[in-house]
Amino acid sequence: MPTTLIDSPVANVANIARALRSTGSELVVTSDPDAIASARSLVLPGVGSFAAARSWLRQHRIDDAIREAVARGGWLLGICVGHQALFEQSFEMGTTKGLGLLHGDVTRLAGPLPVPQIGWNTVKLTGSSPLFDDIADDSSFYFVNSYAASGVASEIASADYSGPFTAAAQQGRVFGVQFHPEKSSAAGLQLLRNFVACK
Amino acid sequence: MQVIPSLDILEGQVVRLVRGEFASAKSYGEPAQVLESLQVPRGSRLHLVDLEGSRSGRPIETEVVRRLAARDLSVQVGGGIRSIEDARRWLDCGAVRLVVGTVAATSPQLLSQLVEAFGPQTIVPAIDVKDGVVRTDGWERESARGVDDILAAVESLGIREVLITDISHDGLLKGPSFGLYRQIRSRSDLNVIASGGVTSVSDLISLSRIGNVSGAVIGRALLEGKIDLERARAMIASPGTIPERIIPCLDVRDGRVVKGVSFTNIRDAGDPVECAMRYEAEGADELVILDISATDRDTGTALDTVHRVADSLFIPLTVGGGVRTLDDFRSMLRAGADRIAINTAALRRPELIRECAEEFGIQAVVLSCDAKRDGDRWVAAVRGGRELTDVDVVEWCMRAEALGAGELLLTSVDKDGTNSGFDIELLRAVSARLNIGVIASGGAGRLEDFSEAIESGGARAVLAASLFHDRQLTIGQVKQHLAAEGIPVRRTF
Numbered sequence: 231m232p233t234t235l236i237d238s239p240v241a242n243v244a245n246i247a248r249a250l251r252s253t254g255s256e257l258v259v260t261s262d263p264d265a266i267a268s269a270r271s272l273v274l275p276g277v278g279s280f281a282a283a284r285s286w287l288r289q290h291r292i293d294d295a296i297r298e299a300v301a302r303g304g305w306l307l308g309i310c311v312g313h314q315a316l317f318e319q320s321f322e323m324g325t326t327k328g329l330g331l332l333h334g335d336v337t338r339l340a341g342p343l344p345v346p347q348i349g350w351n352t353v354k355l356t357g358s359s360p361l362f363d364d365i366a367d368d369s370s371f372y373f374v375n376s377y378a379a380s381g382v383a384s385e386i387a388s389a390d391y392s393g394p395f396t397a398a399a400q401q402g403r404v405f406g407v408q409f410h411p412e413k414s415s416a417a418g419l420q421l422l423r424n425f426v427a428c429k
Numbered sequence: 430m431q432v433i434p435s436l437d438i439l440e441g442q443v444v445r446l447v448r449g450e451f452a453s454a455k456s457y458g459e460p461a462q463v464l465e466s467l468q469v470p471r472g473s474r475l476h477l478v479d480l481e482g483s484r485s486g487r488p489i490e491t492e493v494v495r496r497l498a499a500r501d502l503s504v505q506v507g508g509g510i511r512s513i514e515d516a517r518r519w520l521d522c523g524a525v526r527l528v529v530g531t532v533a534a535t536s537p538q539l540l541s542q543l544v545e546a547f548g549p550q551t552i553v554p555a556i557d558v559k560d561g562v563v564r565t566d567g568w569e570r571e572s573a574r575g576v577d578d579i580l581a582a583v584e585s586l587g588i589r590e591v592l593i594t595d596i597s598h599d600g601l602l603k604g605p606s607f608g609l610y611r612q613i614r615s616r617s618d619l620n621v622i623a624s625g626g627v628t629s630v631s632d633l634i635s636l637s638r639i640g641n642v643s644g645a646v647i648g649r650a651l652l653e654g655k656i657d658l659e660r661a662r663a664m665i666a667s668p669g670t671i672p673e674r675i676i677p678c679l680d681v682r683d684g685r686v687v688k689g690v691s692f693t694n695i696r697d698a699g700d701p702v703e704c705a706m707r708y709e710a711e712g713a714d715e716l717v718i719l720d721i722s723a724t725d726r727d728t729g730t731a732l733d734t735v736h737r738v739a740d741s742l743f744i745p746l747t748v749g750g751g752v753r754t755l756d757d758f759r760s761m762l763r764a765g766a767d768r769i770a771i772n773t774a775a776l777r778r779p780e781l782i783r784e785c786a787e788e789f790g791i792q793a794v795v796l797s798c799d800a801k802r803d804g805d806r807w808v809a810a811v812r813g814g815r816e817l818t819d820v821d822v823v824e825w826c827m828r829a830e831a832l833g834a835g836e837l838l839l840t841s842v843d844k845d846g847t848n849s850g851f852d853i854e855l856l857r858a859v860s861a862r863l864n865i866g867v868i869a870s871g872g873a874g875r876l877e878d879f880s881e882a883i884e885s886g887g888a889r890a891v892l893a894a895s896l897f898h899d900r901q902l903t904i905g906q907v908k909q910h911l912a913a914e915g916i917p918v919r920r921t922f
Contacts, residue, residue, distance in 0.1 A: 245765065249743055278790065342663040343671075344864045348792045348835055349889075350714055350919050352670035370672055370919035372745060374792045390670050392663070413767065415709060415744050415921075 232256040233426055234269035236292065238276060238312075240283050242412070246275050246309065249412035249419060255426040266295035270304050271426065276311030280320040280336065280377065283311045284328065293329055300331060305403045305428045313399070313406030314377060322377050331404045334382035334396075339375070341392020346376040353397045353409070357386040361398065361405050363424045369417040371397070371409035378408050403428070430637040432661050433505075433622065434469050435476035435648035436460055438490045444480070445649065451480070457652055460493055461500065467651055468658060471501040476528070476646050479508030486511050491522045498523025505553060507592075512539070513546055520547065528592055530555040534563050534574060537582055549587035553622065554579075558609060559596045580617045590643060594624040603853050604632050604885045607639065611914075614641040622646060629861035630661045631887035637665045638884075638915040655861065672919040673883050673911065674714035674890035675904050676868060677897045679704055679738075681750075682722040684730050688846075688895045698898045705738045708897065711904040712921030713744060717770070717838070717868075717892060719797075720750030721813055732764045739765020749797050749838070758785050762793065770797035770838050773811045776820060779832055786833025795868075796834035798826060800855055801842040807855055814842040826859050836866045838892070844872030846895060851878055856886030868892050876902065876910040883916055 233255045237243055243259065250257050250273065258265065266272065274296065276283040287293040300306055308316045317328045320336035328336070339345050350370040355362055371389075378395035379385075387398035389408075398407045405425060411418035436443045439454055443463045447453040457463050460477075469475070475497065482489040486509045498504050506519050507528030516527050527547070532539050533554030543552050556579060557564040563576055583591055593613070595606035605626040613621055620643035623636050627647045633656070636642045650656045679686045679701050686698045698704075705716055718738060720731035735748050748761050749770030761769050769789075775781050775796060785794045799814050800807040800822040807822035826837055839859055841852035851872045860867045866889035869882035873893035882888045896902050908918045 244763075245739070245767075248740060248765075252743070341667070342660045343667070344866075346790075346792055346835075349866075350672050350674065352672070352917075368920075374790075390668055392667060412743060413745050419743055 231270050231429065232258045233271045233273060234258045234260060234266060235273045236266060236275065236296075236312075237261040238274075238283070238286060240276060240278050240286055240311070242277055243275055246273065246412045249422055250426070253419060253423040253426050255422075261290060261292065263291045263295035266292060267298040268302070269299050271428070272296065272299055272304055272306045273425075274306065274308045274312035274315065276309065276313075276315060277374070278311060280311055280314055280322040280328075281324075281326045283315055284320075284326050287315065287329075296329060297331070300404060303403065305425070306331070306405065307425045308404075308406040309412075310375065310408060310410060313408050314379065316399075316404060316406045317379050317382070320377060332379075332382065332384050332399055332401050332406060334379045334384070336377050336379050338377050339391055339393075339395065343392045347373050347391045349373065351389045351391060351397075351409070353387045353389050355386065356388050357400070359386040359398070359400045359405075360428060361400060361407075361421060361424050362387065363420075365417050365420050365424075370414070371407075371411065371418060372413040373409045375408060430633070430642055430665055431474055431644040432633060432658065432665065433474045433476045433644050433646045434464070434467060434651055434658065435478070435624070435646040436463065437478045437480055437648065438493050439480045441490065441493060443652075445652065446480070451484070460497060463652075464497075464500075464502075469502075472503070474503045474505065474644070477504055477506045479506060481508075483508035485509060488515050488518045491518060494519060494522040494524050498525075507555060513542060516543055516547060520551070526551055526553050528553045528555045530557065533583060533591075534579055540583070541586055544586045544588065549589065552588055553590055553592050554583050554588060555592040555594065555624075556580075557594045557596050558606075561609075564596060576613070577616055580613065580619055584617060584619055588619070590620045590622060592622040592624055592646065595626065602857075604628065604857060605636055605645075607635060607884050610636070610639050610642055614639065620644075628655055628857070629887055630656055630664055631860055633661050633665055635884040635887075638669065640915055669917040672714070672917045673888075674868075675712070675879070675907050675911075675918070676715045676717055676747075676890050676892040677704075677708045677713050677904065678717040678719060678870070678892050678894040680719050680721050680894055681731070681734055682720070684734050686898070687721070688898055701734050702737050702741055704898070705742050708904065709742055709744050712908055712919070713904055714919055715745045715747060715890070716742060717747045717749065719770070720748070722750075732760055735761060735764040735766055747795055747838075749795070755781075755784055755788060758789065758793075762789060768793050768795050768835070770795040772797040772799065775829065776809060776811060776818060776825070779828060782829055782832035782834050786835070791833050791835035794834050795836045795838050796826065796829040797838040797840070798822060798829075799840045799842050800852070802852070802855070807858070810842050814845070822855070823858050823862060827862050830863050830865050834865060836868060837863065838868045838870055841871035845870070847872055848874030848896065848901075850874060851882040851886055851888075851891075853881060853886045856882060856888055860887030866890060876907060879907050880911055880914045880916060883911070884914070
């Protein structure tokens with residue numbers, strides 16, 4: 231079963247594609263809503279602003295396609311802004327509605343540390359999930375973000391940056407990770423391998 | 430670790446003395462007003478020095494202590510406490526702790542009487558150390574007793590905390606005396622209040638990592654506005670979960686890794702892809718590729734190298750060398766780089782930093798600055814260190830941050846390739862003025878150089894090239910050393 235990587239112009243698709251391929255997964259890179267709607271295993275990448283990512287998804291009717299894939303029992307992994315897009319809304323530059331596949335809001339990182347967070351951070355497992363199989367608690371992952379969800383019911387891992395935030399979430403077959411697994415060396419590749427193995 | 434504001438009091442005013450001379454006292458005003466302007470919250474611990482008391486050997490500024498204690502501040506006072514009666518007067522005024530200097534070094538008998546009368550938690554012995562030797566009486570006299578001797582005596586009285594001031598001149602240029610506090614940790618269970626040399630929040634974070642440092646006294650840095658108390662306290666309170674990074678650097682020319690001393694005498698050191706993969710496996714947190722041919726020649730080969738390395742690398746990749754325009758920047762990102770270091774082009778046209786930050790985000794923009802010492806300052810060098818400008822490095826880096834640089838790669842041209850340690854003064858001068866992270870580069874030789882760059886230099890990442898190429902040290906060894914020193918690292922060993 232191939233993994234379908236959504237070919238978003240507001241994402242670092244090439245890097246994620248390289249990382250997914252290195253896990254041995256067969257890969258389809260597409261922005262075709264029909265192909266996305268029928269996918270069994272979907273990856274939604276994203277960098278930059280929430281509003282830009284969200285508006286691209288809506289314009290190309292990819293948001294509905296993603297919902298349909300999930301309703302049909304497909305597996306979904308959102309990465310960085312792709313993870314944020316899974317929640318109900320974000321307060322980056324006003325309020326923007328998300329896909330609403332996960333409960334909770336995305337808010338700005340607040341505190342003394344410089345924003346955006348750029349770099350490695352330690353991730354604590356707060357729930358059990360196949361996504362973190364064979365990954366040690368307190369492993370480090372690479373983050374680039376100014377916003378994050380925090381304390382959501384679907385949280386499976388948290389990190390701390392001027393306060394705790396949600397590093398990874400899972401609700402049924404929908405996963406999201408705030409960090410960049412494709413830049414997180416062995417731990418990141420293991421996480422992608424774990425997602426690809428979900429069937 | 431507590432951050433303890435410190436005020437020197439003379440004639441009821443907050444003052445600072447230049448070279449210890451009373452005639453030179455600069456006044457900052459009434460203590461209560463000073464504390465308000467520094468936003469010292471109620472309940473804070475406060476360190477007061479009664480300067481006249483210290484000179485005359487009897488309590489003078491009792492009214493100041495009385496007023497501050499009434500404002501719900503936990504005052505510790507020092508200066509001229511030479512008897513039980515002096516001590517009682519201060520406590521009657523509302524002081525919570527007494528800082529005793531000379532007594533601790535010279536009169537063990539009085540020290541034990543003070544502890545007996547007021548309890549060990551009330552007495553904080555203060556020890557001035559110069560080049561490892563204890564000093565007494567306003568730094569004039571050398572004590573007959575060594576640091577260990579005095580600490581052992583203090584500990585046997587049930588005292589938990591001592592205030593240590595390093596008064597060596599060299600120490601001040603390199604910040605607090607981290608080495609001295611570590612040494613004390615290995616020999617004594619006492620907690621240390623560190624005094625002297627703190628000029629930045631980074632110094633406070635480094636002190637808090639040592640383990641036995643329970644407090645840091647800050648005076649001058651606070652009065653001069655170099656440290657924001659609220660921010661400092663928040664940063665220290667946040668857990669140490671953000672690892673400091675070790676970054677190997679590949680200097681690449683015409684598609685091959687090369688190495689040289691001070692940018693000259695260049696020789697071949699291997700294939701970039703092989704080197705990159707080896708470094709990731711060894712635990713590198715990021716990789717920097719500097720194309721040192723690009724400033725002189727075209728960037729086509731460099732793009733190809735980046736593309737090949739990015740294909741097999743799963744850690745962040747920073748690329749620098751010859752990036753002159755937004756298009757160059759975009760091409761490098763497309764080739765697989767995560768972050769781009771710009772140097773000469775930004776010096777020529779600083780607006781390039783802003784344009785790149787707006788187009789690609791500040792996380793993608795790294796300012797690379799080659800610094801050369803010029804008297805008591807540093808100037809930016811260009812063309813791989815071959816040419817000097819008259820641009821002041823500290824000012825330039827601050828401007829680059831304001832324009833949108835997300836991180837700074839700071840290379841000492843003087844130290845590069847020498848393996849003789851980083852230019853700690855350069856790192857301190859720059860990192861103390863920036864909010865963005867500094868990557869220390871140029872001079873790595875020993876394990877201690879890495880910890881010093883982070884601890885004293887305030888760097889958030891350390892870069893090395895030849896050291897790792899030659900396998901004089903491995904990344905794993907460096908990380909183990911940092912972890913043993915209490916510095917958080919991404920564990921890959």
